[in-house]
Amino acid sequence: MKTLKWLKAATVCAALILTLGTIASAAIGGELEIFSWWAGDEGPALEALIELYESKYPEVTVINATVTGGSGVNAKAVLKTRMLGGDPPDAFQVHAGQELIGTWVVAQRMEDLTWLFEEEGWFEVFPDDLFDLLSTEEGIWSVPVNIHRSNVLYFIPENLERWGVEAPSTWDEFLEIAPKLMNQGVIPMSLGENWTATHLWESVALSELGPDKYGDLWNGELSWTSPEVVGVWELFGEILEYTNPDAPSLSWQQATDMIVEGQAAFNIMGDWASGYLSVTLNVQPVTGYGWAASPGTEGMFMALSDLPVGSPNRDNTIAWLKTIGGLDGQDSFNPLKGSISARIDSDLTKYDLYLQSAASDYQTGQIVGSLAHGVVANERFMNDFATVMDIFLANKDARAAANAAHIVAIQSGMTK
Ligand code: GAL
Numbered sequence: 209m210k211t212l213k214w215l216k217a218a219t220v221c222a223a224l225i226l227t228l229g230t231i232a233s234a235a236i237g238g239e240l241e242i243f244s245w246w247a248g249d250e251g252p253a254l255e256a257l258i259e260l261y262e263s264k265y266p267e268v269t270v271i272n273a274t275v276t277g278g279s280g281v282n283a284k285a286v287l288k289t290r291m292l293g294g295d296p297p298d299a300f301q302v303h304a305g306q307e308l309i310g311t312w313v314v315a316q317r318m319e320d321l322t323w324l325f326e327e328e329g330w331f332e333v334f335p336d337d338l339f340d341l342l343s344t345e346e347g348i349w350s351v352p353v354n355i356h357r358s359n360v361l362y363f364i365p366e367n368l369e370r371w372g373v374e375a376p377s378t379w380d381e382f383l384e385i386a387p388k389l390m391n392q393g394v395i396p397m398s399l400g401e402n403w404t405a406t407h408l409w410e411s412v413a414l415s416e417l418g419p420d421k422y423g424d425l426w427n428g429e430l431s432w433t434s435p436e437v438v439g440v441w442e443l444f445g446e447i448l449e450y451t452n453p454d455a456p457s458l459s460w461q462q463a464t465d466m467i468v469e470g471q472a473a474f475n476i477m478g479d480w481a482s483g484y485l486s487v488t489l490n491v492q493p494v495t496g497y498g499w500a501a502s503p504g505t506e507g508m509f510m511a512l513s514d515l516p517v518g519s520p521n522r523d524n525t526i527a528w529l530k531t532i533g534g535l536d537g538q539d540s541f542n543p544l545k546g547s548i549s550a551r552i553d554s555d556l557t558k559y560d561l562y563l564q565s566a567a568s569d570y571q572t573g574q575i576v577g578s579l580a581h582g583v584v585a586n587e588r589f590m591n592d593f594a595t596v597m598d599i600f601l602a603n604k605d606a607r608a609a610a611n612a613a614h615i616v617a618i619q620s621g622m623t624k
Contacts, residue, residue, distance in 0.1 A: 238267075238268065238521055238524065240271065240525065241297040241298045242297065243297035243299065243301065245278070251274070252487055253545035254272065254545075257541045258270050260536060261537075268521075268524050278459055291312070297520075298525045299528050301515070302350065302582070303578075304341035304350065308515060308582070310585075312349075318349045318350070320346065321351065322347050322348045334352060334552070342515070353513075353514055354513060354545060355547060355549070356514070357479045357569070358478040358510040358580065359411045359509070360481070360499050360500075360501070361475075362474065362482075363497070364467055364468065364470070364497055368473065371392055375474070375500050376474075377504070377506060379412065379504055395452045395471060396451075396472070397447060397472065398451065398467060399451040400459055400463035402601075403580055407476065407578075409444050410510065410580055412447065414502075417440065426584040438607055452466065480546045482497075482563065486546070486560060486562075493562035509569050510576050510577070512577070514547075533551075535551060538550065538554055543559050543560065543563065546562075589617065592616040597609075
């Protein structure tokens, strides 16, 4: 097995759920249920992948079961109930990293896919360090469908020009231009529901701590109560002063809409927003929207990866995993999804200008893992951190948030 040296973030992957009892090797046919949160605006990429699968395996009826809600906030709860209730879907979406390993692999719900990687020649086509997120010493637990970047700042260049500001490359610059935007009736930074606040928080943390100390937060070497981390909460609190008051009731798409509609200047979101902008809103990179690394994170790539996992109709699921991991699968899914291929041999001419730049940044950047999207923390931590975030959004008490996160890290087994 490849050596593990990842501490990165985002993609989509697939793994097999370990079913109890014997897994009969049936012929392809019958059904394949795919469970994810890629509904509505998030659906086109998955639909393209399903179409490809159906063209290869017309005997299989695909059930596209989605539970809407960005970053899987609702889907993950439904999945948990189904998994624990003995009713797993054939394939499910999960994030590479701790969300997969620290949740479903430790619970022994997954099947080792090393044989599939060998059979399909995937050791040669997925980057070495991606294996860190998919593997333990015991095996490889899922198939990556993409790599997302989370630390992206979006804006509409034409609007910035009109308002007389430029995209900030540091948080100091942001705090300097924010009052200027407010004076013009513009929200400096649009924000959505709770998980998007955590998404913003991780970019602020990366900028303030730098990649090494950010990593130390997850390996237990940097205390949540250290002055640096309290400082992250303080800065985050200052930034929140420049966000929209109705954030808790907005989806990530609605927060993106705010920059397109000229109500807000900036939004920090993963690059699925690039898919939403170009595919759903028909606002194209460079000509319609601009982007940069979130302030203070130039040269860093906060990554995550989505994976599907499956089981009751095992042969159909294996065929699904082969489709996902295959070159045509990756190149039909990712250009629509707003993510880069997890494979190193993809045809970049099929990807738009934003994604070409993300692919190049992925090659050269320092890779770290996303918190909001399951790479660095297990489900227990993420659930409890959402509560810490809720309280902070209400009281802006940096020290209390740092103390509470420290306790959550201990309780979830992420630090001693
Ligand atoms: C992420 C996921 C992305 C996208 C996003 C918004 O967690 O990795 O693929 O779906 O949530 O829902």
